[in-house]
Amino acid sequence: MLRLSGSRAVDVVRRMAPDWHGESRPRVPLLTTLRDPSEDRVLDHALVTYFEAPASYTGEDLIEISTHGGVLVPALVLSALESAGARGARAGEFTQRAYLNGKLDLVQAEGIRDLIDAGSDAGHQVALHQMEGGLSGRLAKLREQLVALEAMLVYHLDFPEEDEPPVPLAEILQAGEVLCAALQDLLSTAPEGELIKEGALVVLAGRPNAGKSSLFNALLGVERAIVTAQPGTTRDALEASVSFEGYPFRMVDTAGLRERAEEVERLGIEVARRYVRHAEVVLLCVSMEWGWGDPETAFLRELGMEKPVIVLQTKADRGSHKDDPDVLAPRERAGLRPPTELAQRIHAALEVSVIDGRGLGELRRVLKNLVFRGVITGGGLGQPLLTRRRQTEGVRLALRETQAFVEALEEGLPADVAATHLRPAETALEELLGIVSPDEILDRVFADFCVGK
Numbered sequence: 001m002l003r004l005s006g007s008r009a010v011d012v013v014r015r016m017a018p019d020w021h022g023e024s025r026p027r028v029p030l031l032t033t034l035r036d037p038s039e040d041r042v043l044d045h046a047l048v049t050y051f052e053a054p055a056s057y058t059g060e061d062l063i064e065i066s067t068h069g070g071v072l073v074p075a076l077v078l079s080a081l082e083s084a085g086a087r088g089a090r091a092g093e094f095t096q097r098a099y100l101n102g103k104l105d106l107v108q109a110e111g112i113r114d115l116i117d118a119g120s121d122a123g124h125q126v127a128l129h130q131m132e133g134g135l136s137g138r139l140a141k142l143r144e145q146l147v148a149l150e151a152m153l154v155y156h157l158d159f160p161e162e163d164e165p166p167v168p169l170a171e172i173l174q175a176g177e178v179l180c181a182a183l184q185d186l187l188s189t190a191p192e193g194e195l196i197k198e199g200a201l202v203v204l205a206g207r208p209n210a211g212k213s214s215l216f217n218a219l220l221g222v223e224r225a226i227v228t229a230q231p232g233t234t235r236d237a238l239e240a241s242v243s244f245e246g247y248p249f250r251m252v253d254t255a256g257l258r259e260r261a262e263e264v265e266r267l268g269i270e271v272a273r274r275y276v277r278h279a280e281v282v283l284l285c286v287s288m289e290w291g292w293g294d295p296e297t298a299f300l301r302e303l304g305m306e307k308p309v310i311v312l313q314t315k316a317d318r319g320s321h322k323d324d325p326d327v328l329a330p331r332e333r334a335g336l337r338p339p340t341e342l343a344q345r346i347h348a349a350l351e352v353s354v355i356d357g358r359g360l361g362e363l364r365r366v367l368k369n370l371v372f373r374g375v376i377t378g379g380g381l382g383q384p385l386l387t388r389r390r391q392t393e394g395v396r397l398a399l400r401e402t403q404a405f406v407e408a409l410e411e412g413l414p415a416d417v418a419a420t421h422l423r424p425a426e427t428a429l430e431e432l433l434g435i436v437s438p439d440e441i442l443d444r445v446f447a448d449f450c451v452g453k
């Protein structure tokens with residue numbers, strides 16, 4: 001489908017299809033013979049639909065041409081459109097025009113971008129909510145609160161000599177604090193909001209042959225990683241996107257650390273190291289065959305304190321582990337138990353098997369609840385979430401300035417001095433919504449759109 005937008009769209013199409021009179025029948029697809037104006041050669045019979053300004057996606061006259069598709073036909077029609085006076089659109093230009101014509105604000109435009117990109121149910125719902133104005137509404141309300149705060153302050157400042165100004169300072173302070181809390185609330189949705197857009201990184205770790213690649217494949221439902229009985233066969237880090245219960249994850253299977261022998265000897269554990277730093281969760285695979293040991297302890301120690309770790313007892317279909325004290329969950333075991341401070345860091349321990357599938361559903365559920373806890377226990381996916389760096393930065397700036405305002409008042413600075421913080425806070429929210437829109441912001445928002453969107 002080819003899409004034309006602008007005041008001359010009708011002229012351009014008329015040049016290719018003199019008999020077409022779609023402008024008298026807006027929104028009705030009309031079967032139209034398209035010709036190359038320079039050669040008078042028929043290119044295709046296409047459905048041409050006219051959307052009359054301002055009732056179109058861009059708010060301008062807009063025409064959609066549905067050709068029979070393929071490679072050559074749309075290319076021929078495109079170049080004929082260009083010789084009839086059209087030019088190729090820039091990335092995101094349709095949505096940018098929609099924004100410039102007041103059809104949507106910048107946050108909604110970002111929602112559209114995310115909707116197109118969505119790879120999970122959760123991502124889809126959040127993007128849809130954002131496109132429909134959910135987040136914009138929340139931001140607009142915050143901005144109103146800021147404006148109201150400014151108004152209170154002006155009122156307060158206008159009556160400096162009277163004993164009791166119409167708005168007492170305490171009331172202004174309190175309004176400032178309420179606003180800070182609201183901004184903080186929204187800001188706290190950012191980490192998970194960004195993960196819903198990007199997918200949460202989950203890294204598989206474990207000794208060679210622990211069953212990492214098998215698990216990777218089982219969770220993905222495709223034969224992606226190479227599995228053999230030979231230890232150390234995975235040559236590169238493999239990354240794949242997958243949804244667990246509708247929430248997006250990126251699974252990473254281990255790179256061939258075999259080639260870097262010192263590291264293997266030091267840890268005895270394979271892990272996609274460069275991913276670990278960015279991981280939300282590390283899955284430590286411990287085979288039922290050998291149980292917990294020094295390599296696992298060394299690995300946990302190495303990992304640092306802040307990454308949640310889920311210990312997976314892999315190959316749980318093999319024999320009865322209950323009879324073998326060496327393969328019990330690490331917490332329960334006496335001799336090989338990890339040091340207490342490490343055991344506390346194990347978020348969960350599960351038995352899994354890719355042969356009979358045990359524990360896999362539970363693992364998906366545990367991962368979802370661990371990573372997206374805030375969203376799930378908070379307002380769910382129908383609440384406004386910050387999903388982009390730009391949004392997070394804007395709200396953070398607004399919060400910082402509002403806090404500075406409150407602190408200045410608390411320190412007893414004159415109200416008009418404190419007030420200098422409110423304007424930048426307001427500007428931050430206005431730039432987010434695109435109420436004021438310096439060019440570099442527009443470039444930043446629309447640069448990563450595809451052509452034709």
Ligand SMILES: Nc1nc2c(ncn2[C@@H]2O[C@H](COP(=O)(O)OP(=O)(O)O)[C@@H](O)[C@H]2O)c(=O)[nH]1
Nearest residue numbers: 208209210211212213214227228229315353354
């Ligand atoms: N019985 C059984 N064998 C498994 C299971 N998971 C992996 N294996 C076997 O363990 C060996 C090593 O598996 P692999 O996934 O390559 O381990 P990696 O080196 O950690 O990636 C292979 O022979 C697999 O077939 C499981 O759940 N049950």
Ligand SMILES: [Mg+2]
Nearest residue numbers: 212213233234
């Ligand atoms: Mg492997």
